[in-house]
Amino acid sequence: ATGGGSSTSPSSSAGSPVASSSGSQTSSASATATAAPPTVKIGSAGFYEVKIVAEIYAEALEAKGYKVDRVGIGLGTRDVTNPALESGQIDLEPEYIGSELAAYDPGKQTGDPQENLTNLQAVLATKGGGITVLPFSPAADQNAFVVRPETASQFNLKTLSDTTAVQDQLKWGLATDCKTNPVCAAALKSAYGLQPKNVTYLSACDTPMAQALLSKTIDVGELCSTQPDISKNGWTVLQDDKQTQPADNIAPLVRNDLLAKMPDQDAFEAVLNAVSAKLTTAALTQLNAAFTFDNKDVNDIAAGWLKDNGLDH
Amino acid sequence: MSGPAATVEFQDVTKRYDPGTQGPGAVNDLSFAVPAGRICVLVGPSGCGKTTSLKMVNRLIEPTAGRILLDGVDVTSRELTELRRGIGYVIQQVGLFPHQTIGQNVAVVPRLLGWDAGRRRERADELLGLVGLEPARYRDRFPSQLSGGERQRVGVARALAADPPLMLMDEPFGAVDPIVRERLQNEFLRLQEHLAKTILFVTHDIDEAIKMGDLVAVMQAGGRLAQFGPPDDLLAHPASDFVARFVGSDRGLKRLSLSRIRDVQLQAVPTARPGDPAAPVRQAVQADPFPYLLLVDEANHPLGWLDEADLPADGPLDAEEAIAMSPLLNPETTLKDALAMMVEADVQAGVVVDGTGSLLGIVTFESIGQAQRAPAA
Amino acid sequence: MSGPAATVEFQDVTKRYDPGTQGPGAVNDLSFAVPAGRICVLVGPSGCGKTTSLKMVNRLIEPTAGRILLDGVDVTSRELTELRRGIGYVIQQVGLFPHQTIGQNVAVVPRLLGWDAGRRRERADELLGLVGLEPARYRDRFPSQLSGGERQRVGVARALAADPPLMLMDEPFGAVDPIVRERLQNEFLRLQEHLAKTILFVTHDIDEAIKMGDLVAVMQAGGRLAQFGPPDDLLAHPASDFVARFVGSDRGLKRLSLSRIRDVQLQAVPTARPGDPAAPVRQAVQADPFPYLLLVDEANHPLGWLDEADLPADGPLDAEEAIAMSPLLNPETTLKDALAMMVEADVQAGVVVDGTGSLLGIVTFESIGQAQRAPAA
Amino acid sequence: MDWGWILDHLDDLAFRTAQHLYLTAIALAIGLAISFALALLAVRRRSLYPPIAGLASIVFTIPSLALFAAFVSITGISVWTAEIPLILYTFVMYVRNIVAGFDSVPPEVREAADGMGYGRLARLWRIELPLAVPLIIAGIRVAAVSTIGLVTITGILGDRFGGLGFFIFEGIARGYFATEMLLGAVPSIVLALLVDRALVLLQRRLTPWAHPARPGSAPEPAAA
Amino acid sequence: MGFVSAAVAWFADAANWSGPGGIPQRLLEHVLVSGLAMIIALAIVLPLGLWIGHRRRGAAVAVGLAGLGRAVPTLAAIAIVLPITAAYDPQLGFKLYPVVLAMILLAAPPILVNAYTGIVEVDPDLVEAARGMGMTGPQVLGRVELPLALPVVIGGIRSATVQVIATATLGSIFGFGGLGRFLIDGIANHDTGQIFGGVVLVAALALVAEAGLAGLQRVLAPARGG
Numbered sequence A: 001a002t003g004g005g006s007s008t009s010p011s012s013s014a015g016s017p018v019a020s021s022s023g024s025q026t027s028s029a030s031a032t033a034t035a036a037p038p039t040v041k042i043g044s045a046g047f048y049e050v051k052i053v054a055e056i057y058a059e060a061l062e063a064k065g066y067k068v069d070r071v072g073i074g075l076g077t078r079d080v081t082n083p084a085l086e087s088g089q090i091d092l093e094p095e096y097i098g099s100e101l102a103a104y105d106p107g108k109q110t111g112d113p114q115e116n117l118t119n120l121q122a123v124l125a126t127k128g129g130g131i132t133v134l135p136f137s138p139a140a141d142q143n144a145f146v147v148r149p150e151t152a153s154q155f156n157l158k159t160l161s162d163t164t165a166v167q168d169q170l171k172w173g174l175a176t177d178c179k180t181n182p183v184c185a186a187a188l189k190s191a192y193g194l195q196p197k198n199v200t201y202l203s204a205c206d207t208p209m210a211q212a213l214l215s216k217t218i219d220v221g222e223l224c225s226t227q228p229d230i231s232k233n234g235w236t237v238l239q240d241d242k243q244t245q246p247a248d249n250i251a252p253l254v255r256n257d258l259l260a261k262m263p264d265q266d267a268f269e270a271v272l273n274a275v276s277a278k279l280t281t282a283a284l285t286q287l288n289a290a291f292t293f294d295n296k297d298v299n300d301i302a303a304g305w306l307k308d309n310g311l312d313h
Numbered sequence B, C: 001m002s003g004p005a006a007t008v009e010f011q012d013v014t015k016r017y018d019p020g021t022q023g024p025g026a027v028n029d030l031s032f033a034v035p036a037g038r039i040c041v042l043v044g045p046s047g048c049g050k051t052t053s054l055k056m057v058n059r060l061i062e063p064t065a066g067r068i069l070l071d072g073v074d075v076t077s078r079e080l081t082e083l084r085r086g087i088g089y090v091i092q093q094v095g096l097f098p099h100q101t102i103g104q105n106v107a108v109v110p111r112l113l114g115w116d117a118g119r120r121r122e123r124a125d126e127l128l129g130l131v132g133l134e135p136a137r138y139r140d141r142f143p144s145q146l147s148g149g150e151r152q153r154v155g156v157a158r159a160l161a162a163d164p165p166l167m168l169m170d171e172p173f174g175a176v177d178p179i180v181r182e183r184l185q186n187e188f189l190r191l192q193e194h195l196a197k198t199i200l201f202v203t204h205d206i207d208e209a210i211k212m213g214d215l216v217a218v219m220q221a222g223g224r225l226a227q228f229g230p231p232d233d234l235l236a237h238p239a240s241d242f243v244a245r246f247v248g249s250d251r252g253l254k255r256l257s258l259s260r261i262r263d264v265q266l267q268a269v270p271t272a273r274p275g276d277p278a279a280p281v282r283q284a285v286q287a288d289p290f291p292y293l294l295l296v297d298e299a300n301h302p303l304g305w306l307d308e309a310d311l312p313a314d315g316p317l318d319a320e321e322a323i324a325m326s327p328l329l330n331p332e333t334t335l336k337d338a339l340a341m342m343v344e345a346d347v348q349a350g351v352v353v354d355g356t357g358s359l360l361g362i363v364t365f366e367s368i369g370q371a372q373r374a375p376a377a
Numbered sequence D: 001m002d003w004g005w006i007l008d009h010l011d012d013l014a015f016r017t018a019q020h021l022y023l024t025a026i027a028l029a030i031g032l033a034i035s036f037a038l039a040l041l042a043v044r045r046r047s048l049y050p051p052i053a054g055l056a057s058i059v060f061t062i063p064s065l066a067l068f069a070a071f072v073s074i075t076g077i078s079v080w081t082a083e084i085p086l087i088l089y090t091f092v093m094y095v096r097n098i099v100a101g102f103d104s105v106p107p108e109v110r111e112a113a114d115g116m117g118y119g120r121l122a123r124l125w126r127i128e129l130p131l132a133v134p135l136i137i138a139g140i141r142v143a144a145v146s147t148i149g150l151v152t153i154t155g156i157l158g159d160r161f162g163g164l165g166f167f168i169f170e171g172i173a174r175g176y177f178a179t180e181m182l183l184g185a186v187p188s189i190v191l192a193l194l195v196d197r198a199l200v201l202l203q204r205r206l207t208p209w210a211h212p213a214r215p216g217s218a219p220e221p222a223a224a
Numbered sequence E: 001m002g003f004v005s006a007a008v009a010w011f012a013d014a015a016n017w018s019g020p021g022g023i024p025q026r027l028l029e030h031v032l033v034s035g036l037a038m039i040i041a042l043a044i045v046l047p048l049g050l051w052i053g054h055r056r057r058g059a060a061v062a063v064g065l066a067g068l069g070r071a072v073p074t075l076a077a078i079a080i081v082l083p084i085t086a087a088y089d090p091q092l093g094f095k096l097y098p099v100v101l102a103m104i105l106l107a108a109p110p111i112l113v114n115a116y117t118g119i120v121e122v123d124p125d126l127v128e129a130a131r132g133m134g135m136t137g138p139q140v141l142g143r144v145e146l147p148l149a150l151p152v153v154i155g156g157i158r159s160a161t162v163q164v165i166a167t168a169t170l171g172s173i174f175g176f177g178g179l180g181r182f183l184i185d186g187i188a189n190h191d192t193g194q195i196f197g198g199v200v201l202v203a204a205l206a207l208v209a210e211a212g213l214a215g216l217q218r219v220l221a222p223a224r225g226g
């Protein structure tokens, strides 16, 4: 089912596989400490990939006996998630460190994930009473510019540089925030001399973009590297040969005050880090496919992955 | 169940809807007084200010100048809702509350006065009975389920609910057809005999005014009082050309409808029975100014006329010879109807009998005309 | 501008709104015929089927059974719109189109008939003049800017526009007050003298029916024809109790309003001039059955009555002695008004004069009553 | 259609339907309360009607997308982020109908009430309000159907909102997964039609006088 | 009021006024889509409403259709239609048809209901007078019923227009241009000025359209005198 149980619900739906906010928590191991650990309020943006990751963290924590409130999973955009985290409406949120850094400090993001993490931690240390960026996972989800194979062969495209000459013969699908996003319009222009004329703006990495590419509304689409549509449709990812796209590895952001209240802070972080360590880009792609192709539910996908990786107990 | 009745007095009442203008208002300097227990009808052409005058009494409209006294007390000195709850009000469009049952509609004022449910219901049933609507059948219906005439009755019942000393009725029978209207008028007059309320009654129909009013105020454009007095006065002595035209060219006949045979001095007539000897009878007839003899039976029931000229010289009188009877009148027949019947039958005299059919006397065109000279009862 | 006129005939016409039921319909077996150029009034209580009958003529309602013939042709055999454009139609609520000017309203049917603008305008102006509305003043106004009476006139003008041989009028004067209504009635009768249309006219007012109709069809509940005939017939010989009640207890007097003094055989009366010697005059009066003498001047204008009994034995007659004049009647006075005046003045005879004021003769109660025996003109 | 998928998600359907109703009901109830006050103000002071109605219609021209987004930055992830715009949108439908409802009270009824001595408040509550009910409910019907549609758009605010709209958004995210989109759309349509129907029945209950048990009128009784 | 100054700044920026994504083009796109949807909706539904009103029959059909139309969430309408039309026409089927179809669905109910009620509520006496004078059905409708119902009929069109203009913005989620672009892009870019500027443009367009129709209404329904 969905990650929708929350305080807006008039009643928790009996029999729902998802526990609504308070409650049906199945603690297995009883890591009994002096004081009971506080409930962890988890959130995420509305994009399904990050919702799945958030759900994985949540279930992993529950498996270790922590109380979890999925109050903010699927909140929408950073407009909502960042203030929510800063104001303490949520305590924990998986984020793409490159893009998150760009949201706070545009232009600072680079292709090096460690550098991104360091810079992000510097920014967040002072936000909302202090926020910690835990170690990032190997899983990264980069912006990827994708074409259909026949387009690739027609114009002989392998890299983004190849598109510069034929840019006006192509219909582009770019992110809605492209014009102001430094790694999009600005980077494309400076690195590749790309100033596309025929553009459809859609939310990047999202279904409408894939649909547009599929139905030939566009020829080049800004998708995400983990988006399962790419492999499913046999599309070609144009190589970002000038390295314009930031390293967008996933890392959990946690409020310091939550960490402070944890009876055993290290144990708590260990649960999260264990998950992060096992998440890979390939895994993300599979998780996404389970969602978009198999129409599985977020919590089932998360539970399946935890089980497969032995993190479910 | 005769309740209290109030006196009403208009003193130089003027109403100007647009106070800026100096021209004549909707009502101008209206003054008249209605004694307790009487029906006063305001009548006049459309727009002459009848409704305006009426509404100033329960202060739905406030006068620009002048005073209206209820039992001698200026209405403006009374608390508004209390004043209104003490005045029955029937409006032309009836104005029943469509969302309330007939029973609830009738009990509106009692409810406002805080009567308990039992008493309200009892009163509503009583009133429905009074206006001729069987309570069990009508109590729980909604106004939309009633005919126009029935609604008018409910309107009257509702106004009577708190037994108010004064009723204001604005064209209460205006919305129904003439036949139903006539019945409602008669029923209401019968009711008023018991109730003896003071009633201000608005109509634009002069016939209705004459029929319903103890007093009639004829108004003319600009809300001016053209004449005020009993109906008979209006018909006998219209104060102006306007009133004369308004009451109609046949006002002489209308006046006749105000008087009944019992108001007229009946004339004696020579009578005889079949078989009576002719000779003494002829002498009696010739002595009498009326040139006919009325044949009656033993019970004094009229049988027919014999012409003085046709009386046999002698021998018994024969019923076969009698001229077909002219219409029989009774003391309650209006003079107008009597005249109509006499004209219709082409006779010079109407025979008046009592309830048992016994002869009381005769009326002639002359005696009807003379009755007009004396003020009608 | 007298146009064509049509004959109308109802043949066993029945209308049942709910064809499922077998009970009496809204109209039942209605049969009557109206000759060309006559006004036939349908009258009866509310809901008796008058409007239904009327609408079956222009097929706004289709009869369940029976036929209606227009100039001998079944209306159902005629093309619908063509039939309707040839029949003038005035409805109770007037039904002027609020979004069109008076001129446009009047010219609706001419426009439907495809007349050009100039001709339409000319016709509209002509008709407005005909109904007494100055075209220049009214042509470009909207209906909301007219009084009720003016609107009724426009409604009549509109129905006349295409000079239809038949007019249907459903309570055309129902929505105005009695004074305006009377004026409209008179105007319309005057108009009809020239137009001589065939007219079916609905009303629920028996007085209007008597006044307007050459023929009157009295209908009763269930759309049954209670009586059909000239107004005088109805009043003189009501066919049933229902009709008698419907025409009213004063039908004898109503009937009088149908006849005028000119229809009555005037009686001669002995006359004399002031200064005439008394002796020969007295002889003449005594020979006459009427016990009064009428004093006239040189121009034969009546001056006053002298009582036979009061005549001086001899010497000249003195105008000073004359009894105040009874009301003067003229040949156009209705008998009802004459009677009313005579009753009012308490006299036995009315003096009839011509247009110049010269004596024509007298009428008495007897002569009025006798006029009733003969069918009215 | 993937019926199996639907069967697997009936519990979610129940939950989202309840959420949908809950979001709708709050907006309708609060909107009605505020609109009623505004309408009364407009009825009492006619000069206030044009500005009130004008403002309500201007609010109505603001795209829901923008209004929801605007309240995200004010009210965060609270339920008011969804409710305030929903409430604002109801005004235009409510106020117009409530005012029309009061205007529909026949003047003679109002006059009869005055003439019988009703005070202002008593007249309002006992006479005018009941008679305005048909039009007020007509307003609630339009507002309800429209709000039920708008609630789906609150899904843009994240999984905590949206009611049945959640399925539409998630179905889109799954690559236009028709089964799931329809699982959102069809129940939402049915819900709107059912609520509409329920309001019609409510109106019948509240206004028995408008539906005479016996159509037509009884014959006149014989004179007493 | 930061968003006001942001919007003012946005409007003041000349760059926002030119080019493919400029205000004039977005406005034109929005007007075209709204106009197209309104014209199609009017062409289908107005005659239907007028006819049902004229016949005074089929009210249940009109009310039922309108209720159904109102009940369909616009978002769902777009999302369900999109994959189907996009398969046929990659360009218009993706960006245009779904929005237009959803807007037709949105516009139809108020137009239908108002056309129907407007006609039905014309005083039946006037209709009868017209028929009695020999007008044919279409003449009654065209010369009497429609002119008298015009305020109500146009009222429905006005309400539909406002709703369509405001709601067509949803299409931008799916790649349609129009003024919704400013909202979607503004939200994505955290650009308050752009969001609020877009709102102002949408509201202004709606109000201008409404005022225009009100004017039309006055022209078409001339004074009836006092």
Ligand SMILES: Nc1ncnc2c1ncn2[C@@H]1O[C@H](COP(=O)(O)OP(=O)(O)OP(=O)(O)O)[C@@H](O)[C@H]1O
Binding pocket: B017, B018, B026, B045, B046, B047, B048, B049, B050, B051, B052, B053, B204
């Ligand atoms: N509220 C008002 N404002 C302005 N003028 C009014 C108002 N009410 C009535 N009038 C005017 O005052 C005059 C008298 O009106 P009123 O209603 O009293 O007449 P009425 O005699 O009752 O007429 P009707 O027989 O038509 O009912 C009319 O000229 C009318 O137009």
Ligand SMILES: Nc1ncnc2c1ncn2[C@@H]1O[C@H](COP(=O)(O)OP(=O)(O)OP(=O)(O)O)[C@@H](O)[C@H]1O
Binding pocket: C017, C018, C026, C045, C046, C047, C048, C049, C050, C051, C052, C053, C204
């Ligand atoms: N369209 C209709 N459907 C069903 N019954 C009708 C219809 N029109 C009239 N009636 C019924 O038919 C009967 C005759 O109606 P009609 O309108 O002809 O009466 P009327 O004599 O013109 O009455 P009024 O004087 O009130 O106008 C009434 O009982 C009425 O209720």
Ligand SMILES: [Mg+2]
Binding pocket: B050, B051, B052, B170
């Ligand atoms: Mg009045």
Ligand SMILES: [Mg+2]
Binding pocket: C050, C051, C052
């Ligand atoms: Mg009728």
